[in-house]
Amino acid sequence: MAEGKKRGNKAMSVVVWMLMAMLVLGLGGFGVTNFGTNTQxxxxxxxxxVDANAYARALQQRLQDLSQQTGQSFTLAQAQQFGLDAQVRQQLFSSAALQNEAEKIGLSVGDKVVADQLRDTPAFAGSDGFNRATYERVLEQNGLTPSGYETSLRESIARSLLVGAVSGGFAAPQPVTDALYGYIAERRALSALPVTEADLPTPVPEPTEDDLRAFYDAHSDQFMAPETRQITYAALLPETVAPNLPVDDAALRDLYQSRIDEFVQPERRLVERLVFSDDAAAQAAMDRVTAGTSFETLVSERGLELSDIDLGDVAKGDLGAAGDAVFALQEPGVVGPFATDLGPALFRMNGILSAHEVTFDEARDDLATEFQADAARRAIADRREALDDLLAGGATVEDLANEPDVTLNTIDYSEATDDPIAGYPAFRNAAEAAEEGDFPELIALEDGGLAALRLDSITPAAPIPFDQARDAVTEAWRADALHTARMARANEIAAAVTEGAALADFGAVTRVPEVARDGSIPSAPASLVGTAFDMDDGAAKAVEAPDWIGVLRVDAVRPAAQDGDGSAALKQQLAAQLEGGLAQDAQQLFTQSVADEAGIQINQSVIDAVHAQIP
Incomplete structure (x- = not known):
């Protein structure tokens, strides 16, 4: 057994402290969970x-971390959409695979190493350093025992030693670092000249009849009428039934009262909330705002967008401890920090919404419409079985139209149909799936209505006759001719510049004295810069990009600077990134290898039981 010794191994220290933080700070509430299965x-x-409780704790901690990072609460179901649960399981499986390998080769650490780590843990410290009573109390609060925690700590240190042995000592190859630096730090000086219709020597001529017919014949696929389905349908819709239903005034008043918050709104504020990990970080951020740092800067430094922290319009009671301060602001501003369920936060008030009241009499007509629509949906639902029975008995769509409030119509259905009935996705799906000779079936529409249809015939897709398509053909011909003329002019200018002419002689040029590969040219597509880095010094080229045609010239190629503090710093950064990438790749490959060798057997029923305990 290999005894670990205290060492200045930064990688090991980081791994150990991450594990200890997860164990000590994120274990609450899961230590005594019973997931109702024969195995845990x-x-x-x-x-x-891989223990179910450990999985539950890690999953809950990840949810809490995600909430703090974004300032929003997340349910497990929402997090699963991002694959968060799978990531947590993979991390636990990787740790187990490394632990299995460590035990296989007899790698462990002694009691002194574990004791040193415990003494260095702030959560276990009293006024005079490590405190045994504090240590045991913290573990007890999190459902842990000293022996269990120390075993986990011992194993984590052994795993960190194993990982360090595999991933340590990588050095970035100097030729690779130099090549990468040369690529990233290279710069270009550019000139760009857009070529528009106004820059053409002569205007694009009007097309002749022969031009249009030739273009139509060559591009007939652009002027096609889609396949059309001739459909007869019967429909029972809430909008047809509702006007005939009585309105109960007492019920309307009850409906008004049940939604009183919608009609009688107190004063509200437009608010954003930026959550921090602790009080110190939140106060430091507020101090920066007071000193002149913009709120937007704080948000961007967290890797967030303003939309991520937007609370919308909120009432005073929605803001908890921050309510008084936010509502005391008479103009936009930032207040805080205040405690929230997600941690200490700063609040920015962006606007004041005055109190608003809609009386019952003012809301009555809208409430009556909603009341009748809801009653109509219920009435239609009550009739569904009877209509189903009619169709099952051989009734046609015409027969259904004899029933009260059922209407009969025809439609030439295609992807472009704008008939109201085609606005229902359920109807569109049925119309596209129908075949001639099918018996009609009842279709449940999204607003509570019902329909049944019959496919009478299909008109295949076919070219629109030239006379009907003339306007579209003319427009397409002109766009094509203008594009061709602009590209031809751009090629003429590029050739002239290559022969020695000045690009500025042909129009207003945008000059960029120095641009990196990830830079841009004002008022031009970003892709032009990438094109420029594929061109030689002094070259001029006609370029087509989205919504842009013109000439691009490389005025100068500036190789990466080899001297200066900035150059040295970037080289060091690139070397560190390369070394980190090599180490990470080695660790991942090793972990995957030992996991494959060990084999993983998953108990899905226990995983499902854990998920059922997490909201």
Missing amino acids: NIATVGDQE
Whole structure:
């Protein structure tokens, strides 16, 4: 057994502290959970068991981290859409695989190493350093025992030693670093000349009849009428039934009262909330705002957009402890920090919305319409079985139209149909799936209505006759002719510049004295810069990009500077990134290898039981 010693291994220290933070700070509420199964393991990796409680704790901690990062609460179902649960399981499986390998080769650490780590943990410290009573109390609060925690800590240190042995010592190859630096730090001086219709020597001529017919014949696929389905349908819609239904005034008043918050709104504010990990970070941010730093800067430094922290319009009671301060602002401003469920936060008030009241009499007509529409949906639902029985008995869509409030119509259906009935996705799906000779079936529409249809015939897709398509053909011909003329002019200018002419002789030029590969040219597509970096010094080229045709010239190629503090710093950064990438790749490959060798057996029922306990 290899005894670990205290060392200045930064990688090991980071791994250990991350584990200890997860164990000490993120364990609350899961230590005594009973998931109702015969086993408490979500998986086994080799000889290692992945405990359900450990999975629950890690998953809950990840949810809390995500909420703090974004300032929004997340349910497990929402997080699963991003694959968060799978990421957590993969991390646990990887740790188990590394632990299995460590035990296989007899790698462990002694009691002194564990004791040193415990003494260095702030959560376990009293006024005079490590405090045994504090240590035991913290563990007890999180459903842990000293022996269990120390075993986990011992194993984590052993895993960090194993990972360090695999991923340590990588050095970035100097030729690779130099090549990457040369590529990233290279610069270009550029000139760009857009070529518009106004820059053409002569205007694009009007097309002749022969021009249009030739263009139509060559591009007939652009002027096609889609396949059309001739459909007869019967429909029972809420909008047809509702006007005939009585309105109960007492029910309207009850409806008004049930939605009183919608009609009688107190004064509200437009608010954004930026959550921080602790009080110190939040106060430091507020101090920066007071000193002149913009709120937008704080948000961008967190990797967030303003939309991520927007609370919308909120009432005073919605803001908890921040309510008084936010509502005391008479103009936009930032207040805080204040405690929230997600942690300490700063609040920015962006606008004041005055109190608003809509009386019952003012709302009555809208409420009556809603009341009748709701009653109509219920009435239609009550009739569904009877209509189903009619169709099952051989009734046609015409027969259905004899029933009260059922209407009969025909439609030439295609993808471009704008008939109201085609606005229902359920109707469109049925219309596209129908075949001639099918018996009609009842279709449940999204607003509570019902319909049934019959496909009478199909008109295949075909070219629109020239006379009907003339306007579209003329427009397409002109766009094509203008594009051709602009590209031809751009090529003429590029050739002239290549022969020595000045680009500025042909129009207003945009000059960029220096641009990097990730830079841009004002009022031009971003893709032009990439094109420029594929061109030689002094070259001029006609370029077509989205919504842009023109000439691009490389005025100068500036190789990456080899001297200066900035150059040295960038080289060091690139070397560090390369070394980190190599180390990470080595660690991932090693972890995957030992996991494959150990084998992973997953207990899905226990995983599902854990998920059921997390909101």
